[in-house]
Amino acid sequence: MPRKPDPTRKPELLGQILEHLRGRSLATVSFRTLAEALGVSTYVFVYHFGNRAELIAEIVRAVVARxxxxxAVAVAELDREAFEKHLAKVWHDVSTERGRDLHRLELEAALLETVAGEADGTARATVGRWVDHVAAWVSANGVTPAEAKVSAxxxxDALFGLQYDAIVSGDGRRASAAYKQAVETLVARPPQR
Known part of the structure; x- marks a missing residue:
């Protein structure tokens, strides 16, 4: 009788894979290279992920899920100060070294999805998720939904561009200063509650 699969093994492997990929490209991913890097057999990856395409899809889902x-924060319920604190937490999380590394992987995945014609790709959908998130707060503060979407x-776009700037230039302080100004501009627009 075969052994029951360990439900913790796949998430554990994904975590190890993400750490391994922090300094590498998605293009380098293969069962063989990962097996060598993580000290496991290629069978482990075949067993848990099936094929390379499924492995990449799982990696992208894990990167986006960060x-x-x-x-998940219900921003429409936040006052201005709480929303600013939330956006400060967002920047803190995305501007860490790990956050920048994972954003780089997300950008790579989104570009690969674009080339492959995957209009509803997991990584490509990330921008829309963030726009909806920010627009919820803007529209809850007296701006029409259409205008809120534009402001968001x-x-x-500034958030993603500044993350890109920090990755490419290596100057996180400059990007942080610009992000702070972007937050001030965003929260100054809607009327105070």
Whole structure:
């Protein structure tokens, strides 16, 4: 009788894979390279992930899921000060070395999804999730939903652009200062409650 699969093994492997990929590209992923890096057999990856495409899909889902906790915050219920604190937490999380590394992987995945024509790709959907998140607060503060979406998109594009800047330039302080200004601009627009 075969052994029952360990339900903790796959998430454990994904965590190890993400740490391994922090300094590498998704393009380098293969069962063989991961097996060598993590000291396991290629069979382990075949067993848990099936094939390379499924492995990449799981990696991308794990990378994108890192922000699920931040996106779960019911921002429409927050006052201005609490929303600013929330956005400060967002920047703190994304601007750590790990946050920048995972954002780089997310950008790579989104570009690969674009080339592959995956309009509803997991990584590509990330920007929309953030726009909806920010727009919820803006519209709850007296801005029409259409205008709130535009304001949110401007802010989210700044957020993603500043993350890109921090990755490419290595100057996190400069990006942090610009992010602070983007937050001030966003929260100054809606009327106070």
């Amino acid at each position: 922000n699920d906790g931040l996106l 998109r401007v802010f989210v």
